[in-house]
Amino acid sequence: MALIVQKYGGTSVGNSSRIKNVASRVAQARKRGDQIVVVVSAMSGVTDNLIKLAKEIMPLPSEREMDVLLATGEQTTIALTAMALHAIDVPAVSLTGAQAGIVTDGVHTKAKIANISPKEVHKLLDAGNVVIVAGFQGQTSDGHITTLGRGGSDLTAIALAAALRADLCQIYTDVDGVYTADPRIVPAARKLSEISYDEMLELAGLGAKVMQSRSVEFAKKFGVTFEVRSSLNDNPGTIVKEETANMESVVIRGVSLDKNQAKVTLALVPDQPGIAARIFKAIGDSAINVDMIVQTASHGTSGATDISFTLDKADLLKARKVLDGIRADAGFKEVIAEENIGKLSIVGVGMRSHTGVAARLFEALATAGVNISMISTSEIKISVVIDLDKGEAAMKAVHAVFLG
Amino acid sequence: MALIVQKYGGTSVGNSSRIKNVASRVAQARKRGDQIVVVVSAMSGVTDNLIKLAKEIMPLPSEREMDVLLATGEQTTIALTAMALHAIDVPAVSLTGAQAGIVTDGVHTKAKIANISPKEVHKLLDAGNVVIVAGFQGQTSDGHITTLGRGGSDLTAIALAAALRADLCQIYTDVDGVYTADPRIVPAARKLSEISYDEMLELAGLGAKVMQSRSVEFAKKFGVTFEVRSSLNDNPGTIVKEETANMESVVIRGVSLDKNQAKVTLALVPDQPGIAARIFKAIGDSAINVDMIVQTASHGTSGATDISFTLDKADLLKARKVLDGIRADAGFKEVIAEENIGKLSIVGVGMRSHTGVAARLFEALATAGVNISMISTSEIKISVVIDLDKGEAAMKAVHAVFLG
Numbered sequence: 001m002a003l004i005v006q007k008y009g010g011t012s013v014g015n016s017s018r019i020k021n022v023a024s025r026v027a028q029a030r031k032r033g034d035q036i037v038v039v040v041s042a043m044s045g046v047t048d049n050l051i052k053l054a055k056e057i058m059p060l061p062s063e064r065e066m067d068v069l070l071a072t073g074e075q076t077t078i079a080l081t082a083m084a085l086h087a088i089d090v091p092a093v094s095l096t097g098a099q100a101g102i103v104t105d106g107v108h109t110k111a112k113i114a115n116i117s118p119k120e121v122h123k124l125l126d127a128g129n130v131v132i133v134a135g136f137q138g139q140t141s142d143g144h145i146t147t148l149g150r151g152g153s154d155l156t157a158i159a160l161a162a163a164l165r166a167d168l169c170q171i172y173t174d175v176d177g178v179y180t181a182d183p184r185i186v187p188a189a190r191k192l193s194e195i196s197y198d199e200m201l202e203l204a205g206l207g208a209k210v211m212q213s214r215s216v217e218f219a220k221k222f223g224v225t226f227e228v229r230s231s232l233n234d235n236p237g238t239i240v241k242e243e244t245a246n247m248e249s250v251v252i253r254g255v256s257l258d259k260n261q262a263k264v265t266l267a268l269v270p271d272q273p274g275i276a277a278r279i280f281k282a283i284g285d286s287a288i289n290v291d292m293i294v295q296t297a298s299h300g301t302s303g304a305t306d307i308s309f310t311l312d313k314a315d316l317l318k319a320r321k322v323l324d325g326i327r328a329d330a331g332f333k334e335v336i337a338e339e340n341i342g343k344l345s346i347v348g349v350g351m352r353s354h355t356g357v358a359a360r361l362f363e364a365l366a367t368a369g370v371n372i373s374m375i376s377t378s379e380i381k382i383s384v385v386i387d388l389d390k391g392e393a394a395m396k397a398v399h400a401v402f403l404g
Numbered sequence: 405m406a407l408i409v410q411k412y413g414g415t416s417v418g419n420s421s422r423i424k425n426v427a428s429r430v431a432q433a434r435k436r437g438d439q440i441v442v443v444v445s446a447m448s449g450v451t452d453n454l455i456k457l458a459k460e461i462m463p464l465p466s467e468r469e470m471d472v473l474l475a476t477g478e479q480t481t482i483a484l485t486a487m488a489l490h491a492i493d494v495p496a497v498s499l500t501g502a503q504a505g506i507v508t509d510g511v512h513t514k515a516k517i518a519n520i521s522p523k524e525v526h527k528l529l530d531a532g533n534v535v536i537v538a539g540f541q542g543q544t545s546d547g548h549i550t551t552l553g554r555g556g557s558d559l560t561a562i563a564l565a566a567a568l569r570a571d572l573c574q575i576y577t578d579v580d581g582v583y584t585a586d587p588r589i590v591p592a593a594r595k596l597s598e599i600s601y602d603e604m605l606e607l608a609g610l611g612a613k614v615m616q617s618r619s620v621e622f623a624k625k626f627g628v629t630f631e632v633r634s635s636l637n638d639n640p641g642t643i644v645k646e647e648t649a650n651m652e653s654v655v656i657r658g659v660s661l662d663k664n665q666a667k668v669t670l671a672l673v674p675d676q677p678g679i680a681a682r683i684f685k686a687i688g689d690s691a692i693n694v695d696m697i698v699q700t701a702s703h704g705t706s707g708a709t710d711i712s713f714t715l716d717k718a719d720l721l722k723a724r725k726v727l728d729g730i731r732a733d734a735g736f737k738e739v740i741a742e743e744n745i746g747k748l749s750i751v752g753v754g755m756r757s758h759t760g761v762a763a764r765l766f767e768a769l770a771t772a773g774v775n776i777s778m779i780s781t782s783e784i785k786i787s788v789v790i791d792l793d794k795g796e797a798a799m800k801a802v803h804a805v806f807l808g
Contacts, residue, residue: 065483065486068482068483068498069483071479075473079458080458082469086462086465086469094469096472143524
């Protein structure tokens with residue numbers, strides 16, 4: 001008898017007939033003799049409606065009260081899901097995050113799970129029940145309701161799987177799994193049968209938005225193997241797990257394209273210690289996330305250099321203001337912004353043991369007539385900034401070379 | 405500094421602008437320097453929508469899960485009400501029933517309050533907050549969410565007022581208070597400035613549906629004085645409290661008319677011990693509530709008697725079936741049902757010390773040409789069954805005689 005944690009997102013429980021569909025999937029799994037814990041999100045649209053209601057009352061509502069408000073969304077779903085299981089004669093009991101023993105810190109709207117006491121969950125499982133747990137929520141040790149922020153229900157599922165020492169954790173969503181590339185852009189993209197945590201993390205940070213990084217990080221930290229799969233069919237999904245030796249035999253796991261970045265170049269920055277620090281401190285203090293940073297060599301005898309970095313397009317205006325404010329002080333000459341860029345990345349633990357990967361990438365792009373304006377590498381990732389207009393063609397070309 | 409518990413019903417918090425209105429009333433009360441606890445219901449319509457959603461899943465959902473589901477209604481309101489107070493710079497913290505320390509028995513959907521540990525409420529009040537508590541809900545001692553059934557939010561308010569030793573408990577509703585008669589029927593009806601628990605209880609049981617009996621009973625048991633008043637204006641309401649000596653100087657507190665009853669007569673019931681018991685046991689076993697019961701003297705030498713009783717019109721069909729089933733066994737001759745009746749009642753603790761009240765009632769009805777077909781009395785109430793068509797005229801006549 002295995003213990004399985006299944007998580008169903010907002011679309012999968014979006015209305016009463018979808019909730020019934022979830023119930024019948026759960027019932028099927030239970031028929032195999034396994035113990036099942038089901039984690040559910042709020043029905044799609046519900047959270048947005050609650051936020052709208054709150055904004056009618058006050059533009060910037062208290063975060064503690066937002067958590068009290070939003071936690072009702074998942075609480076509604078757990079009750080309905082339990083009922084749907086009862087309707088097909090499966091014993092089931094619902095638990096709020098607090099009731100399931102999920103204790104968090106007190107950072108409302110983006111709380112971190114501090115610990116889980118799964119006593120009640122075990123007790124109910126041992127009594128023969130399917131246990132339905134509200135995702136996305138917990139409570140502080142002194143009893144305040146908290147929520148875990150974006151992707152919180154995935155986190156609940158993975159943390160519960162860790163605390164319960166579950167044999168399997170399944171993240172049901174509206175896609176079939178993790179692909180070698182976005183199939184809407186690259187028709188030849190294939191679903192991956194497995195991927196390592198680190199690869200998944202790189203992909204999550206690169207616009208392949210199957211899951212939030214924090215859930216994957218949590219799974220990695222606690223060694224929780226999980227499967228991303230669809231709630232709409234019975235296809236096997238993608239297993240996300242600790243890196244294994246044979247994973248390195250595959251050079252590249254996937255290709256991603258982030259169209260949401262902009263590039264800023266600071267021209268003629270004085271080549272002195274402390275200048276770059278001052279610039280990026282000012283940027284960081286404004287809560288702007290910088291991704292790639294590239295500094296070129298000094299311009300001959302001028303004693304000045306160029307620094308380029310990428311950031312979210314949405315932050316560009318704010319960044320310009322910050323940079324204009326410190327230009328005189330930092331002594332750079334000009335701020336040049338480019339919005340028409342895309343960041344193409346290849347990810348794979350196989351890079352560690354395969355040489356010449358970067359060269360093959362550059363060659364593929366050159367053959368496709370794509371110019372590279374920035375390069376950044378990590379141990380298992382190479383990212384390049386290219387013309388946005390050539391992004392999709394570049395992606396297809398790179399996919400064909402490495403994954404075709 | 406006084407401690408005041410204010411309860412606002414579903415209509416009073418029916419949308420965001422009404423919630424803002426509640427917040428400004430609360431702020432006003434707080435300006436006087438008092439500590440305020442606010443008990444709120446679900447926004448009107450919300451509970452019905454949740455029930456509808458549950459029925460889509462299953463016709464007869466589990467009562468435990470119904471409680472988990474319905475409790476979200478009040479939880480939504482407490483968060484929004486706290487936000488509305490924040491918006492006008494009043495510090496406020498919301499608490500679910502469980503967080504407010506409301507412990508109930510485990511009878512889901514109609515739980516009884518077992519005890520209240522108001523430590524958290526006191527702590528938050530002492531820190532200068534308005535405390536917003538979700539009405540209608542609590543939790544069992546082992547942590548299951550429960551709801552208190554119809555009128556549950558009133559009960560929460562009164563029980564909290566008792567546990568907190570509040571100086572005042574105000575039940576805000578959409579009527580101005582308790583009237584001498586329904587003003588829609590008797591234009592001369594007056595709002596009462598005060599009424600005793602017992603009178604309120606008799607009226608609650610007689611179709612004057614301002615509050616459920618159980619809340620009044622709870623208030624009586626724990627000596628909680630409360631005021632029923634409108635959330636839409638600043639008129640003083642009706643104080644409901646322990647009977648005082650001077651209350652008896654008023655003969656009659658109010659007149660009510662229950663149009664929702666039917667009358668059943670069993671003709672020629674054998675006048676033997678145990679027959680009536682057998683009949684009403686069969687009725688009671690079918691969960692039919694019988695109100696007035698009248699037995700006439702034996703018919704001369706026949707050794708038989710007639711028994712009449714009243715019951716809810718909705719139960720009439722069920723009652724007929726039960727009675728047809730036992731007729732042969734119980735030996736009565738015939739079942740005669742009348743639906744076209746009304747039950748007119750006068751209520752007042754003054755009846756105890758004033759004689760001739762019944763006679764004055766019968767005279768008033770006779771003068772108005774109204775025939776009486778059943779009479780039933782208690783210490784502080786006289787009820788008569790009359791023709792439904794003459795009900796409203798009878799009410800006006802009786803009101804004029806006793807309260808005009």
